[in-house]
Amino acid sequence: MAMQTRTVGQATPIVTCTATEPKRQREPDSMPDESLKKRTREEELSQEPVIQTPESIQREADLRRSLLAARRTTGFAVTVKEGPRSAVVQPSSSAIEEIEISSESANENEATVGEEMMAINEQRGELEHPESSLAEQPSRSEIGDENGEVPLSKGSSPKKQRSGDSSNETDTSTQVAARPFLFCVSPAMEGQTSGTRDIEATDAGQLEEGKGLEVLFEEGAEVSTSGQEASAGDGTEMVDSPASDPEQQVMKVTLEIESLDEEIAELNQKRCLCVQKKEKLIEAANNKKTATLAALNWSSEDYVWSKKLKETMNDLFGISSLRPHQLPTMNASLSGQDVILLLPTGGGKSLCFQLPVVISSGFTLVVSPLVALMEDQIMALKKKNINAEMISASTPKEKVTQFQNVRPKPASHKQCIDELAELLTTKYSGQSGIIYSTSIKDTQKLTKDLRSRGLKVGCYHADLSPEARSKCHQKWISNHYQAVIATIAFGMGMDKPDVRFVIHHSISRSMANFYQESGRAGRDDSPAECILYFRFGDLFRISAMVFAEATGLENLYGMVSYCIDSKRCRRHIIAEHFEEIRESVDCDKMCDHCRYPKTVKLVDITNYTQDLGKVLSNAKAAHQNVTGPKLVDAWLGKGQSNLKVAGLKAPPLERESCEKVVSYLLLEGFLKEDFLPTRYKKISYVLAGPQMNSVISGKRTVTMELPERSLVT
Incomplete structure (x- = not known):
């Protein structure tokens, strides 16, 4: 087997990669065809089959690990694809730009790699044929003579030869794909940027320094610097041989993971070193800055503010001289430097922050651990006509001016329009506000119907042109429009402080949206109101819009929980949603539950849950989909006859409470929604949830709070 070499740079250890049994080399054209066929046939019959055993696979894995240990020292990127049939060689940018396969380059380095090739091929034979390790070894002519020379086959040319192509060309960007391939790869020369490669190594302990980088290929193979798929020397495309054994595939994936883990570990180590270096640089910079500042004369009276400081100290504070460290501290503070001052009691610390603020612009924030000390300083400053205030735990909280209210939405559109028109013409007459809706269609219809009642309202949504939206906005700002009927796109970032009401015609899609939208009202600290209309049917209409979003249903169900709650403070529910701490007393009776508390009762709804399960089972048996x-x-006991369950007793609840029960069971997982597409939209249907079986079997009970007035006696 003739081999060709190319030496690149000065480097150290030699790493090898081996494949399956050697590919047959075509004899010179002068050999008779019959002799060639006969010889080829004989060699094929004498060829030992390659047997993959767990031991050989493990040895192959060990070779890969040995190579990975030397990954960062070579100047070549060599990738062995899945299976042993192909490989790609990619030189790093710091190594070489081209690879020329020629007999001249081979002859230059034959003596260097001969001995290594002998050892490598012996190891390769043991790996590929462990059961025949005692068999006759290949002749020395196949792996190199006693001087380590690798003779070229008869008729070989310094230039790469292609089968079926009479022209001889030197290809500097080709590919490696001979069935046997042998890579001797040593690290890039010192000072060069190392590349990476994924090939197999023989023994990391055999790596020696002072070697060049040699890449050995079977004659007729192609070398690639482009990273494309490998092909044979005759132009035949070589494809990866699929792994027949899943265990081999698992092992290969495991090796890839180990390689990635090594890279991650190295990157983490590099990051730690960079962080340590950064900290040291910051410390050095701070030390340098501290030394520079310490060298300045902070006790000087030649600063631009020195004259004013002395006059204010005498006239306002009645002090003729300063104590030690006071003047340097105030000069450094007025210079914009950070200062830490340690003085004993009575050392004059307060003057160091009181005097500078009087002669400069802005304000000073003082954090003090004692309320008594704060009160004493505030009184002393106010006696000198210095504006000063204090904030402590006993300071009255900011007055809440926005009233939050949840109302049941009227059953029909006409009733809803009547109620909105009455609010705008009576309670909110002459006041400015916003009415939010969930869809462009609803926005347009509400605007049209309210205008038919003589109300001056504008329509605002994303489908309008920029000019139309701007015109609507300006009319609302100038109070030409009493209200804007808008989707969630309106109101964000607008500064109109006199908004007296925000009405949600339907529930918001999330608590975050609701909080932002309701926050448009009462920005001038004058009384305002936020009204949210909730109707059971809107829950399923909006859920069909948001269920495809990652947290769409979760966010919507948070709003439903806010609406169906019977007694808790509205502000407390919002604060709890955002993981804040707020007590109901903070509301100051500015929500419907705190101002008009209801008497609620904890009701066992286990039987109701079981009855709903029976309705759903009956619908399933009848192949009927059931909406909320x-x-x-x-x-x-109403509606479609094929959905009614014989003998099922109606619950002693008002319909509004029945809808609250179904909503609660939906939030708690006893029911669930299923969404089916139609030609025009998606529809929400209700199914038994994952918790329903435990209730039907009697293993679990369900309770919820309901207003007593909603219970039918």
Whole structure:
């Protein structure tokens, strides 16, 4: 087997990669065809089959690990694809730009790699044929003579030869794909940027320094610097041989993971070193800055503020001289430097922050551990006509001016328009506000119907042109429009302080949206109101819009929980959602629950849950899909006859409370939504949830709070 070499740079250890049994080399054209066929046939019959055993696979894995240990020292990137049939050689930018396969380059380095090749091929034979390790070894002519020379085959040319191509060309960007391939790869020369490669190594302990980088290929193979797929020397494309054994695939993936883990560990180590270096640089810079500042004369009276400081000290504070460290501290502070001052009691610390603020612009924030000390300093400053205030735990909280209210939404659109028109013409007459809706269609319809009642309202949504949106906005700012009917796109970032009301025609899609939208009202600290209309049917209409979002249903169910709650402070629910701490007393009766508390009762709704499960089981048997409103109808003994369950007793609840029960069971997982597409939109249907079986089997009970007035006696 003739080999060709190319030496690049000065380097150290030699790493090898081996594949399957050697590919047959074509004899010179002068050999008779019959002799060639006969010889080829004989060699094929004498060739030992390659047997993959767990031991050989493990040895192959060990070779890969040995190579990975030397990964960062070579100047070549060599990738062995899955299976042993192909490989790609990619030189790093710091190594070489081209590789020329020629007999001249081979002859220059034959003596250097001969001995290594002998050892390498012996190891390769043991790996590929461990069961025949005692068999006759290949002749020396196949791996090099006693001087380590690798003779070229008869008729070989310094230039690469292609089968079927009479032209001889030197290809500097080709590919390696001979079935046997042998890579002797040593690290890049000192000072060069090392590349990476994924090939197999023989023994890391055999690596020696002072070697050049040699890449040995079977004659007729192609070398690639482009990273494309490998092909044979005759132009035949070589494809990866699929792994027949899943265990081999698992092992290969495991090796890839180990390689990535090594890279991650190295990057983490480099990051730690960079962080340590950064800290040292910061410390050095701070030390340098501290030394520079310490060298300045902070006790000088030649600063631009020195004259004013002395006059204010005498006239306002009645002090003729300063104590030690006071003047340097005030000069450094007025210079914009950070200062730490340690003085004993009575050392004059307060003057160091009181006097500078009087002669400069802005304000000073003082953090003090004692309320008594704060009060004493505030009184002393106010006696000198210095504006000063204090904030402590006993300071009255800011007055809440926005009233939050949840109302049941009227059953029909006409009733809803009537109620909105009455609010705008009576309670909010002459006041400015916003009415939010969930869709462009609803926005347009509300605007049209309210205008038909003589109300001056504008329509604002994303489908309007920029000019139309700007015109609507300006009319609202100038109070030409009493209210704007808008989607969630309106109001964000607008500064109109006199908004007296925000009305949500439907529930918001999330608590975050609701909080932002309701926050448009009462920015001038004058009384304002936020009204949220909730209707059971809107829950399923909006859920069909948001269920495809990652947290769409979760966010929507948070709003539903806010709406169906029977007694808790509205502000406390919002604060709890955002993981804040707020007590109901902070509300100051500025929500419907705190101002008009209801008497609620903890009701066992286990039987109601079981009855709803029976309705759903009956619908499933009848191949009927059930929407939320239809589920409540069937539970009350109304609606479609094929959804009613014979002998099922209607619950002693008002319909509004029945809808709250279904909503609660949906939030708690006893029911769930299923979404099916139609030609025009997606529809939400209700199914039994993952918690339903535990209730039907009697293993679990369910309770919830309901207003007593909602219970039918």
